[in-house]
Amino acid sequence: MAETVLKLDGVSKVYGYGRPGAIQTRALDDVSLDVKRGEFLLVVGSSGSGKSTLLNMIGLLDRPTTGTISIDGTETSQLSDSHLSMFRSSRLGFVFQFANLIQELSVIENVELPCQILGGPDANVGSRARSLLDAVDMGEHIHKRANMISGGQAQRAAIARGLINEPALVLADEPTGNLDSKTASVIVDLMKRMASEIGQTFVVVTHDRHQFADVDRIITIRDGTVHEGETD
Ligand SMILES: Nc1ncnc2c1ncn2[C@@H]1O[C@H](COP(=O)(O)OP(=O)(O)OP(=O)(O)O)[C@@H](O)[C@H]1O
Ligand SMILES: [Mg+2]
Numbered sequence: 001m002a003e004t005v006l007k008l009d010g011v012s013k014v015y016g017y018g019r020p021g022a023i024q025t026r027a028l029d030d031v032s033l034d035v036k037r038g039e040f041l042l043v044v045g046s047s048g049s050g051k052s053t054l055l056n057m058i059g060l061l062d063r064p065t066t067g068t069i070s071i072d073g074t075e076t077s078q079l080s081d082s083h084l085s086m087f088r089s090s091r092l093g094f095v096f097q098f099a100n101l102i103q104e105l106s107v108i109e110n111v112e113l114p115c116q117i118l119g120g121p122d123a124n125v126g127s128r129a130r131s132l133l134d135a136v137d138m139g140e141h142i143h144k145r146a147n148m149i150s151g152g153q154a155q156r157a158a159i160a161r162g163l164i165n166e167p168a169l170v171l172a173d174e175p176t177g178n179l180d181s182k183t184a185s186v187i188v189d190l191m192k193r194m195a196s197e198i199g200q201t202f203v204v205v206t207h208d209r210h211q212f213a214d215v216d217r218i219i220t221i222r223d224g225t226v227h228e229g230e231t232d
Pocket of ligand 1: 015016025027045046047048049050053
């Protein structure tokens with residue numbers, strides 16, 4: 001039985017909670033979820049169902065109103081804000097709809113950036129960045145400035161950046177949302193290859209269900225609750 005890398009227990013998120021007079025929105029309602037190491041989990045559901053809220057909770061970008069989230073064996077509600085940001089930088093990788101590369105830096109500098117943020121000398125960062133950029137078929141562009149490459153190339157670099165810290169979990173919110181369908185399928189294949197070749201765990205939110213044929217597991221979010229499979 002594979003090891004659990006992510007566990008949510010009774011997680012709810014009520015926006016506006018505890019703020020007198022604020023409108024309260026229950027975006028997540030008692031969500032429990034168990035993700036195994038190496039699993040490729042696709043999260044689908046209609047607009048406003050709570051997908052980004054779920055990903056923001058898992059990504060430790062916001063705290064749940066109630067419930068607990070354990071990542072790689074650490075129960076994260078115990079962490080102070082400063083430990084939380086360190087934990088996030090070292091254990092999680094992020095891929096967003098827009099690559100958000102720093103335009104003034106080269107491709108490889110962008111990929112190395114999460115390691116600089118963590119501080120501490122790491123002699124292997126350069127070679128790891130190179131091999132990841134090779135893996136995403138960007139080996140020929142590593143010294144180009146980020147503003148000199150295409151959107152699809154930028155997203156491939158963003159995936160390499162998301163993997164540079166050897167994270168326990170890579171989180172992606174609409175990673176193909178800004179790409180044409182051909183480029184999107186390259187990006188999807190790439191993530192799936194990373195999952196199968198290096199056993200990387202992915203949690204991916206998408207509207208582009210058809211881009212992700214045969215993934216390990218799909219969950220549907222409906223009104224802040226989680227349902228196994230594709231049920232909408
Ligand atoms: N920062 C916020 N403050 C208040 N309400 C919010 C906030 N973020 C999201 N919501 C509300 O929480 C609910 C879930 O939103 P969420 O962004 O998680 O949906 P989503 O499934 O990602 O939608 P989409 O597919 O459109 O991206 C919605 O009703 C939304 O209006
Ligand atoms: Mg969203």
